[in-house]
Amino acid sequence: MRILIIGASGFIGHYLLRRLRHESDYEVTNTYNSRAPEDIDQSWHRLEITDSQRLDQVFLQARPDVVVLLAAIADVGTAERAPERATEVNVDGAAQVARLCTQYHARLVFLSSEYVFSGDRGNYQEDDAPKPNTHYGRTKWQAELAVAREASQWSIVRTSVVYGWPLIGRQNLAATIIERLKNNETYNGDTNTYRTPIYVEHLTEDIVRLVADYHPGIHHLAGADWINMYQFACAVAEVFELDGSLVTPVHAFTDVPPKTEPLEKPEKDLRPDILGLDCTQTSHRLGIRAFSVVTGLQEMLA
Numbered sequence: 001m002r003i004l005i006i007g008a009s010g011f012i013g014h015y016l017l018r019r020l021r022h023e024s025d026y027e028v029t030n031t032y033n034s035r036a037p038e039d040i041d042q043s044w045h046r047l048e049i050t051d052s053q054r055l056d057q058v059f060l061q062a063r064p065d066v067v068v069l070l071a072a073i074a075d076v077g078t079a080e081r082a083p084e085r086a087t088e089v090n091v092d093g094a095a096q097v098a099r100l101c102t103q104y105h106a107r108l109v110f111l112s113s114e115y116v117f118s119g120d121r122g123n124y125q126e127d128d129a130p131k132p133n134t135h136y137g138r139t140k141w142q143a144e145l146a147v148a149r150e151a152s153q154w155s156i157v158r159t160s161v162v163y164g165w166p167l168i169g170r171q172n173l174a175a176t177i178i179e180r181l182k183n184n185e186t187y188n189g190d191t192n193t194y195r196t197p198i199y200v201e202h203l204t205e206d207i208v209r210l211v212a213d214y215h216p217g218i219h220h221l222a223g224a225d226w227i228n229m230y231q232f233a234c235a236v237a238e239v240f241e242l243d244g245s246l247v248t249p250v251h252a253f254t255d256v257p258p259k260t261e262p263l264e265k266p267e268k269d270l271r272p273d274i275l276g277l278d279c280t281q282t283s284h285r286l287g288i289r290a291f292s293v294v295t296g297l298q299e300m301l302a
């Protein structure tokens with residue numbers, strides 16, 4: 001089976017590629033944009049997703065049976081600061097990839113996000129109505145619609161915070177907490193920000209199932225624990241045997257300074273951020289299980 005991973009040079013792509021390379025059934029073609037991998041070989045192609053001619057060439061060379069689309073402006077703040085660019089990359093790019101998938105009779109597995117939901121209550125199910133309130137979330141929702149409209153065979157994967165050892169020179173949540181606590185620095189864990197964090201190896205294992213067999217529709221792949229960022233940081237401290245007293249609970253929404261004082265963040269960013277995904281339907285459909293944060297962190301430690 002020929003697989004094309006668009007955005008393989010990113011965090012999730014790195015782990016997905018490593019997993020697929022261990023399976024002899026797959027011939028994998030990969031793309032990067034600005035960060036060429038250290039072990040680059042002829043399976044890698046440089047791609048700017050908004051360059052439709054280049055995208056055509058990549059498809060022609062890869063002749064994929066399955067495409068995994070990871071490429072995106074995946075950072076909420078970056079998408080907020082450069083909204084037009086985020087729309088071009090995340091929405092127009094996804095739509096063009098979906099069209100090419102139809103043309104090549106390829107299945108599309110598209111990575112979306114819990115940010116398609118509003119963040120008012122958390123634990124969203126697959127069939128809950130999206131209502132994004134960030135530009136990033138809007139681009140992912142519009143991309144989902146484009147994928148469903150343009151691709152003839154598609155699976156959409158929504159996920160939550162993904163943690164694991166980051167790529168060199170990059171950061172992610174668990175690694176940041178570990179580094180701070182190891183350096184005896186405090187970590188402020190927001191008690192109003194809820195997620196269902198998933199270990200990157202668990203996520204990529206489940207994505208491989210969607211690559212191997214066609215499961216159409218929308219899937220939620222996330223961890224079993226719906227927890228706030230203070231609880232997550234405490235779990236990191238416990239599993240990695242670091243000083244948990246350095247983790248401080250902060251209440252980003254309720255600890256707002258009085259209006260007369262200057263706000264550090266724009267007021268609209270001070271809302272409770274209650275996301276997280278309920279994966280029950282997906283787990284039954286795919287025959288998989290979601291793992292706890294402690295299990296994921298223990299595997300990360302090992």
Ligand SMILES: NC(=O)c1ccc[n+]([C@@H]2O[C@H](COP(=O)([O-])OP(=O)(O)OC[C@H]3O[C@@H](n4cnc5c(N)ncnc54)[C@H](OP(=O)(O)O)[C@@H]3O)[C@@H](O)[C@H]2O)c1
Nearest residue numbers: 007009010011012032033034035048049071072074111162
């Ligand atoms: N990580 C999470 O917690 C999380 C949570 C929910 C959903 N997701 C979704 O999962 C996907 C992968 O996330 P990630 O964490 O692996 O992100 P990442 O580490 O930032 O990687 C993004 C990938 O997209 C590529 N890319 C960016 N702009 C591009 C462009 N204009 N043209 C072509 N390629 C471009 C990057 O290439 P270069 O690095 O070479 O420039 C990289 O390979 C994204 O769609 C994201 O929205 C991630």
